[in-house]
Amino acid sequence: MIALDEAQQRVLSACPVLGAERRPLAAALGCITTERIVASEDVPPFANSAMDGYALRSDDVASAPSALRVVDSVMAGDGRAVEVGVGEAVRIMTGAPVPDGADAVCMVEQTRTEDEGRRVVIEVAVGPGTAIRGPGSDIACGAEVVAPGTELTPAHLGVIARLGLETVCVHRRPTVGVLSTGDELREGPGALERGAIRDANRPMLLALLGAAGFPTVDLGIVPDDEATLRRVLTDAVATCDALVTSGGVSVGDLDVVRMVLTDLGGPSMHWMQVAIRPAKPLAFGLLDRRVPVIGLPGNPVSSLISFELFARPALRRMQGHRDPFRPTLRALADHDLPRRPDGKIHFVRGWARTDAEGRLHVAASGGQDSHQLKALADANALVVLEDGDGARAGDEVRVLVLDGHRLGQPDG
Ligand code: AMP
Ligand code: MG
Numbered sequence: 001m002i003a004l005d006e007a008q009q010r011v012l013s014a015c016p017v018l019g020a021e022r023r024p025l026a027a028a029l030g031c032i033t034t035e036r037i038v039a040s041e042d043v044p045p046f047a048n049s050a051m052d053g054y055a056l057r058s059d060d061v062a063s064a065p066s067a068l069r070v071v072d073s074v075m076a077g078d079g080r081a082v083e084v085g086v087g088e089a090v091r092i093m094t095g096a097p098v099p100d101g102a103d104a105v106c107m108v109e110q111t112r113t114e115d116e117g118r119r120v121v122i123e124v125a126v127g128p129g130t131a132i133r134g135p136g137s138d139i140a141c142g143a144e145v146v147a148p149g150t151e152l153t154p155a156h157l158g159v160i161a162r163l164g165l166e167t168v169c170v171h172r173r174p175t176v177g178v179l180s181t182g183d184e185l186r187e188g189p190g191a192l193e194r195g196a197i198r199d200a201n202r203p204m205l206l207a208l209l210g211a212a213g214f215p216t217v218d219l220g221i222v223p224d225d226e227a228t229l230r231r232v233l234t235d236a237v238a239t240c241d242a243l244v245t246s247g248g249v250s251v252g253d254l255d256v257v258r259m260v261l262t263d264l265g266g267p268s269m270h271w272m273q274v275a276i277r278p279a280k281p282l283a284f285g286l287l288d289r290r291v292p293v294i295g296l297p298g299n300p301v302s303s304l305i306s307f308e309l310f311a312r313p314a315l316r317r318m319q320g321h322r323d324p325f326r327p328t329l330r331a332l333a334d335h336d337l338p339r340r341p342d343g344k345i346h347f348v349r350g351w352a353r354t355d356a357e358g359r360l361h362v363a364a365s366g367g368q369d370s371h372q373l374k375a376l377a378d379a380n381a382l383v384v385l386e387d388g389d390g391a392r393a394g395d396e397v398r399v400l401v402l403d404g405h406r407l408g409q410p411d412g
Pocket of ligand 1: 180181182184185197198199200201202246247248249250297298299300
């Protein structure tokens with residue numbers, strides 16, 4: 001057996017980081033930047049009002065109350081040259097350029113108008129600079145706004161758009177081919193003949209990949225037939241950056257998957273027995289010396305857990321993520337989570353939720369056998385139980401929150 005972190009490092013270190021491409025901002029969410037973006041201008045570009053109110057000279061309103069003559073009105077987008085003289089005020093809306101001569105804005109709530117709006121009484125003393133957003137007060141010209149290696153969030157895209165940029169240089173996302181192997185696999189409606197089951201892994205893995213932001217190619221179900229598998233994999237290597245297969249990697253399996261992968265992957269192929277439960281067997285290598293293939297076990301629960309622990313991080317690394325692993329959280333076990341020492345890390349399907357005080361709790365969800373996918377559908381997290389005797393009710397345990405799930409709502 002090989003330790004989990006060792007197996008993960010073996011996979012990650014062999015995966016190539018893909019090169020750069022330029023993408024429109026609308027297609028760059030979640031991508032990892034390869035360039036440093038520096039502001040070429042001040043944002044905002046001009047001093048503008050942070051409030052609806054009156055632009056004025058603070059010297060005129062050093063004591064309260066004081067009355068000023070209203071000489072003009074400016075809205076956001078108004079580019080006229082407007083001036084505020086001694087004893088004067090200009091009605092101003094949020095975002096409008098501050099008129100020349102003015103050095104402060106008094107919010108409308110602290111004023112009242114007289115003489116049908118021709119005069120305004122400022123009811124408080126207003127210091128210089130009040131409610132004015134200076135040029136560059138968000139981003140100063142010359143400042144770095146995005147470092148290389150940044151995972152682009154919606155707010156990053158807003159910042160980049162603010163600077164007038166329409167595209168951004170990012171790592172290419174791997175296109176991932178997915179196939180299920182097994183003579184027993186069918187899909188769709190219709191009666192199943194004896195011995196046949198429906199393919200659960202491919203729809204699940206395609207969804208996991210989609211949720212992680214990777215473009216996918218559905219390579220279908222491939223029977224345990226050497227020639228067919230060889231043809232599908234050989235074709236896929238030409239169009240995909242990585243391949244995820246399920247089935248045929250356990251020790252007792254028909255040798256077809258092993259034979260074909262060994263042939264196409266040569267000495268790069270590793271057949272690992274990882275010290276985890278479920279999902280012990282894992283195949284990994286490079287086809288054609290460059291396309292990573294991750295061979296997940298066929299049992300659906302093992303397939304998903306193995307995807308989470310190996311495939312997702314590997315593909316994220318290819319996409320340029322510096323830290324491709326999911327963070328784990330700490331939660332309080334609601335009940336005993338017993339296990340026996342066996343040299344493995346155990347992953348227990350569970351439901352994590354916050355209590356009224358905001359503390360995270362977790363309880364196991366349903367049957368824990370590796371074919372029992374339903375219990376995983378009823379789970380939103382995996383409890384990580386290190387080798388040993390497990391955890392007692394009230395113990396703090398590590399949980400890994402799964403894709404597509406929110407943490408449970410507070411109870412009570
Ligand atoms: P294998 O890893 O091919 O030995 O398969 C282990 C178990 O998982 C067997 O019970 C298979 O029938 C089952 N299995 C394999 N692939 C799939 C799949 N795509 N969907 C559902 N079950 C599968
Ligand atoms: Mg099989």
